[in-house]
Amino acid sequence: MKLNIVPARTGITWVKLGIQTFFKQPLALAGLFFMYMAAATLASLIPVIGVVLALAIVPAATLGLMAATLEATKGRFPMPAILVSAFRAGQQRARAMMVLGFLYAAACLLIVSVVPLFFDVPVSRESALAPEMQGVMLVIMVLYLPISILFWHAPALVHWHGVTPVKSLFFSAVVCFRNAGAYALFGLTWMVVLMLIGLAVSLLAGLLASPEAAAALVMPAALLMAAMFSSSLYFTFRDSFDATPPDSPVNNDNTDNNPTPGETP
Known part of the structure; x- marks a missing residue:
């Protein structure tokens, strides 16, 4: 498998493609993202695990x-x-995805366990919104960055x-570092888009002159932004690796006897 080196400006292209593709199938892509969020919320309510x-x-x-993004690019x-595509590609790849999932969970829980050792993490919602929590959130973001890099492309590669x-995980980290400029510009562009949409929501809430209406607008807008962001992830993968296309006969075979691509970049 060959890792591609792309220009930094490609990061902006990924954002544009993600937004454009989202609006090709907005109901489907937003609905799928909401379904995922609902499933995660319900799972988190299970005691202990x-x-x-x-x-x-x-x-x-x-x-x-x-x-889903790939389907939308084809007009479907x-x-x-x-x-649940990850669990419909044969037992071997389903097991590999499960391993990847529990590695991700372990990494995130490690952060949750380490941060309280060095910072006073509030337990109430009111104290969590305090200004001093900004430093704690920054630390959590810095600690999460390596996890994000490791797992960025890992699910698609598996x-x-x-x-x-x-x-x-190794290939994902390598391609992110080799294309650091593109990924940095990708993140910065999404920050600009987020600020612009946030400004638009604030202006609309001001026109409505109702705190309740403003609160009602914020959550849907945030979820739609997250859905659009998720739609751009496919394009970062597509352009970062030179491998057999996902829609090829090799990768549509749901058996466990599929040939494995080359293992060195």
């Missing part, structure tokens, strides 16, 4: 949303079953190209 399960499904859900309406979980 709920949080672990909610975190463990993130890689599989990410893959499902990427597959992605059906709800596409969210599902579409048969890469083992550990190697998928």
Whole structure:
């Protein structure tokens, strides 16, 4: 498998493609994202293991949303079953995705366990909104960045190209570092889009002159932004790797005998 080096400006292209593709099938892609969020919320309510399960499904859900984006690029309406694509590609790849999910959960829980050792983490909602919590949130974001890099492309590599979980983490990290400029510009562009949409929501809320209306607008807008962001993830993968296309006969074969791509970049 060959890792591609792309110009930094490609990061902006990924954002544009994600937004354009989202609006090709807005109801389907938004609905799928909301279904994933609902499933994660319900899973988190399970006693003892709920949080672990909610975190463990993130890689599989990410893959499902990427597959939905691929369907939308072809003008097709992605059906709800596409969210569980990761578990319909044969036992071997389903097991690999499960391993990836629990590795992700372990990494996130490690952060949750480490941060309270160095900071006073509030337990109430009111104290969580205090200004001093900004430093804690910044630390959490910095600690989460390496996890994000490791798992960015791992689900797609495991599902579409048969890469083992550990190697998928390695390849994901390598391609992110080699294309650091594109990924940095990708993140910055999404920040600008987020600020612009936030400004538009604030202006609309001001015109309505109702705090309740403003609160009602914020959550749907945030979820739609997250759905659009998820639609751009497929394009970061597509342009970062030179491998057999996901819609090729090799990758549509649901058996466990699919040939594995080359393992060195």
